[in-house]
Amino acid sequence: xxxxxxTLTSRLSxxxxxxxxxxxxxxxxxxxxxxxxxxxxxxxxxxxxQGDAVRSFVYLRQFGFEQWASGDFPLWNPHLFSGTPFVGxxxxxMLYPPTWVHWGLPLAVGINxxxxxxxxxxxxxxxxxxxxxxxxxxxxxxxxxxxxLGGTVSLRVLAxxxxxxxxxxxxxxxxxxxxRLARQRSLGAWLLVTGAAAMLLLAGxxxxxxxxxxxxxxxxxxxxxxDPHRWGELGTLLLAAVVAGSMAGLQLALGYDTAAxxxxxxxxxxxxxxxxxxxxxxxxxxxxxxxxxxxxATRVDYFGRWWFWDDVAFIGVTGVVLAMVGGLGGRHRxxxxxxxxxxxxxxxxxxxxxxxxxxxxxxxxxFDLIRAPSKFMFFVSFFLAFLAGLGWDLLQEARSLKQxxxxxxxxxxxxxxxxxxxxxxxxxxxLLVVGAVWIGSGTAQGDLSLLRWLAPIPxxxxxxxGTARQWVTMAASAxxxxxxxxxxxxxxLAGARRFQVLLLGVAVLGCVELFGFAVTHRxxxxxxxxxxxxxxxxxxFDRLEGLRLMEAGVASNAPLGLGIDGVWGYDPVVLERYATxxxxxxxxxxxDLDNVRGAPPDQGSRLLRMLRLGAIxxxxxxxxxxxxxxxxxxxxxxxxxxxxxxENGPRAILEALDAAPFDPRRRVILEQAPSVEPTxxxxxxxxxxxSESTDHVELSxxxxxxxxxxxxxxxxxxxxxxxxxxxxxxxxxxxxxxLALRAVSLEAGLHHFRWVYRxxxxxxxxxxxxxxxVSYVFAVGVWVFLSFRRTWAEPTSV
Numbered sequence: 001x002x003x004x005x006x007t008l009t010s011r012l013s014x015x016x017x018x019x020x021x022x023x024x025x026x027x028x029x030x031x032x033x034x035x036x037x038x039x040x041x042x043x044x045x046x047x048x049x050q051g052d053a054v055r056s057f058v059y060l061r062q063f064g065f066e067q068w069a070s071g072d073f074p075l076w077n078p079h080l081f082s083g084t085p086f087v088g089x090x091x092x093x094m095l096y097p098p099t100w101v102h103w104g105l106p107l108a109v110g111i112n113x114x115x116x117x118x119x120x121x122x123x124x125x126x127x128x129x130x131x132x133x134x135x136x137x138x139x140x141x142x143x144x145x146x147x148x149l150g151g152t153v154s155l156r157v158l159a160x161x162x163x164x165x166x167x168x169x170x171x172x173x174x175x176x177x178x179x180r181l182a183r184q185r186s187l188g189a190w191l192l193v194t195g196a197a198a199m200l201l202l203a204g205x206x207x208x209x210x211x212x213x214x215x216x217x218x219x220x221x222x223x224x225x226x227d228p229h230r231w232g233e234l235g236t237l238l239l240a241a242v243v244a245g246s247m248a249g250l251q252l253a254l255g256y257d258t259a260a261x262x263x264x265x266x267x268x269x270x271x272x273x274x275x276x277x278x279x280x281x282x283x284x285x286x287x288x289x290x291x292x293x294x295x296x297a298t299r300v301d302y303f304g305r306w307w308f309w310d311d312v313a314f315i316g317v318t319g320v321v322l323a324m325v326g327g328l329g330g331r332h333r334x335x336x337x338x339x340x341x342x343x344x345x346x347x348x349x350x351x352x353x354x355x356x357x358x359x360x361x362x363x364x365x366x367f368d369l370i371r372a373p374s375k376f377m378f379f380v381s382f383f384l385a386f387l388a389g390l391g392w393d394l395l396q397e398a399r400s401l402k403q404x405x406x407x408x409x410x411x412x413x414x415x416x417x418x419x420x421x422x423x424x425x426x427x428x429x430x431l432l433v434v435g436a437v438w439i440g441s442g443t444a445q446g447d448l449s450l451l452r453w454l455a456p457i458p459x460x461x462x463x464x465x466g467t468a469r470q471w472v473t474m475a476a477s478a479x480x481x482x483x484x485x486x487x488x489x490x491x492x493l494a495g496a497r498r499f500q501v502l503l504l505g506v507a508v509l510g511c512v513e514l515f516g517f518a519v520t521h522r523x524x525x526x527x528x529x530x531x532x533x534x535x536x537x538x539x540x541f542d543r544l545e546g547l548r549l550m551e552a553g554v555a556s557n558a559p560l561g562l563g564i565d566g567v568w569g570y571d572p573v574v575l576e577r578y579a580t581x582x583x584x585x586x587x588x589x590x591x592d593l594d595n596v597r598g599a600p601p602d603q604g605s606r607l608l609r610m611l612r613l614g615a616i617x618x619x620x621x622x623x624x625x626x627x628x629x630x631x632x633x634x635x636x637x638x639x640x641x642x643x644x645x646x647e648n649g650p651r652a653i654l655e656a657l658d659a660a661p662f663d664p665r666r667r668v669i670l671e672q673a674p675s676v677e678p679t680x681x682x683x684x685x686x687x688x689x690x691s692e693s694t695d696h697v698e699l700s701x702x703x704x705x706x707x708x709x710x711x712x713x714x715x716x717x718x719x720x721x722x723x724x725x726x727x728x729x730x731x732x733x734x735x736x737x738x739l740a741l742r743a744v745s746l747e748a749g750l751h752h753f754r755w756v757y758r759x760x761x762x763x764x765x766x767x768x769x770x771x772x773x774v775s776y777v778f779a780v781g782v783w784v785f786l787s788f789r790r791t792w793a794e795p796t797s798v
Contacts, residue, residue: 253765277351547614
């Protein structure tokens with residue numbers, strides 16, 4: 001008897017099919033998506049011209065790995081914010097292994113490799129998790145494609161959000177590990193959970209890590225409650241958390257020390273936490289992603305709330321229809337919980353638009369430390385992708401049901417889902433086409449009320465006829481494309497009842513939708529775009545000679561690439577003392593100065609003389625003009641001060657700094673009396689810098705009278721002063737000066753000491769990381785040994 005080979009779709013839907021070709025196929029998606037950027041001669045990266053990669057990560061990677069290659073692991077960044085923690089701010093990701101490719105790759109190639117690695121890990125992990133949920137190979141592949149190419153991920157590529165994508169990559173691996181631990185508490189599953197958790201902590205974006213751990217808890221809680229051995233499983237998970245936290249101990253310790261001094265140490269206000277909420281009207285972007293606007297590598301024509309790459313949740317018309325089919329008719333133990341997760345996380349993503357988020361903000365620890373609830377839409381898209389895979393398997397099953405001997409279809413209810421999904425797609429397509437006609441005809445004739453209702457943009461923009469026409473064109477086109485796709489999908493689903501190959505056409509259509517959107521919205525600008533924009537300002541930079549630059553307009557980390565110092569920068573973590581001083585100099589609140597939410601400093605102030613402000617540059621790319629202001633009167637890097645005044649609290653200090661007679665060259669505001677009282681005016685003083693790096697400065701000073709040394713860099717508790725053997729003074733006590741700067745009191749005589757940046761928990765974090773990594777490697781060795789022993793113990797067939 002000869003067995004028939006199964007059809008292509010039956011082989012793809014087999015639960016026992018291998019995973020080799022899907023793993024290759026997912027890699028092919030990434031190669032087709034980003035591959036040409038690796039070999040282009042111009043050094044382009046996948047990012048928007050104003051994305052985070054161009055404004056921040058290019059400079060962070062260049063600075064960090066150039067310093068590391070020279071033998072200096074930089075804990076401190078002296079170039080931004082008048083000095084700020086580098087590794088402790090997390091975004092540098094210096095301890096995240098995938099970034100170590102910058103040791104051997106050109107900068108642009110390394111950035112693209114980071115993105116490609118994150119995307120592939122995300123899609124491969126999603127595929128394996130879906131397979132573990134008993135979806136077929138083809139359904140798992142489709143699920144991974146939707147999760148990886150959908151708007152919540154592909155637009156993060158356009159945004160250049162390297163650390164967010166790196167964090168997303170480990171979410172499905174943690175889900176996979178939790179599932180395996182729930183089935184059997186094996187060492188391999190524990191290693192997977194522990195390793196993925198450690199990598200997530202090192203990836204460089206704590207808010208996203210917090211969201212991931214929250215979602216994982218909600219995902220795993222129902223199964224944990226039902227587990228009769230739940231306390232044993234909890235112990236296993238706690239051990240994994242301890243080892244993972246220990247492996248990331250150095251990063252966590254430095255991050256904790258930095259956070260304790262940053263503007264977020266005591267939480268943020270509700271309006272800040274709910275900034276970048278997902279607007280309710282943007283749910284339409286699930287199938288019409290450009291309804292509120294579009295973006296290219298250099299332009300963003302967006303008419304909705306917040307930002308284009310934060311508020312588009314595109315999974316494709318095919319993805320939406322399949323998710324609806326899977327949610328309504330799929331037979332899977334996780335279906336109901338998945339629907340509940342989509343509803344709950346979608347509500348959280350809307351942030352300020354619902355009262356739910358405020359309850360979480362008030363009662364759940366951690367919600368008052370993060371912002372951008374729209375990032376919860378990644379998890380919504382992820383679980384919708386699973387439902388789409390479930391829907392695909394349901395249609396596969398409906399198509400493969402055999403006919404009886406008379407040739408009549410069976411009456412199984414699954415069989416009806418092909419017809420139902422076709423009608424569902426037809427209805428959706430009809431509504432979208434009607435909507436396209438309605439918007440195109442009504443608003444184009446001058447009715448702006450529809451625009452105000454559907455696209456809540458500022459009234460002055462709505463009033464401009466050109467804006468209305470541009471939005472109408474984009475919105476109507478988006479609906480036409482989505483409607484046409486839905487109608488085509490309806491035809492394919494209807495035809496699949498007779499022609500099996502058309503069912504494969506459904507999957508192809510879904511992949512084409514997603515891949516086309518991802519490729520057209522990947523960006524692609526030169527890694528040195530920021531430097532090229534500033535080529536005409538080189539004379540300004542040369543003239544600074546140790547003074548600092550303040551770029552008014554868009555915050556950027558460009559001073560790192562320029563090799564100069566900046567008053568401001570682009571990072572969500574800013575030391576609180578420094579931010580308070582700079583905000584006061586601009587007449588604003590600290591929240592309005594945040595470089596991510598508000599505007600960077602752009603006005604000169606006599607207080608900024610203390611920060612060595614040398615030039616204010618206002619560039620207007622549209623007009624191709626650059627305005628430079630030279631405030632003058634900046635202090636030197638080191639100043640000897642003979643008078644001091646003690647004030648307590650930021651308000652009192654700022655009032656003293658604002659006082660008319662205050663001269664920062666003669667007097668310094670301290671928070672406690674100095675250990676050495678300055679006496680008289682210096683007549684003979686010398687200072688020499690003997691050596692320095694990012695984390696230390698060695699000084700030799702000779703004074704004829706006691707004085708206070710003011711160092712015009714930002715203060716941090718991690719900066720300590722070490723006396724060297726030939727110094728007249730055996731102990732030095734550094735302290736904050738003028739709220740945000742550094743000072744140390746000196747006796748008369750010859751001083752030889754070293755300022756060193758050594759965060760409080762540096763040694764503890766290093767010890768924990770070594771211990772955690774050694775423990776993890778030992779556990780891996782045990783697992784490998786046991787695996788080989790089981791292999792050897794298996795009887796061989798003769």
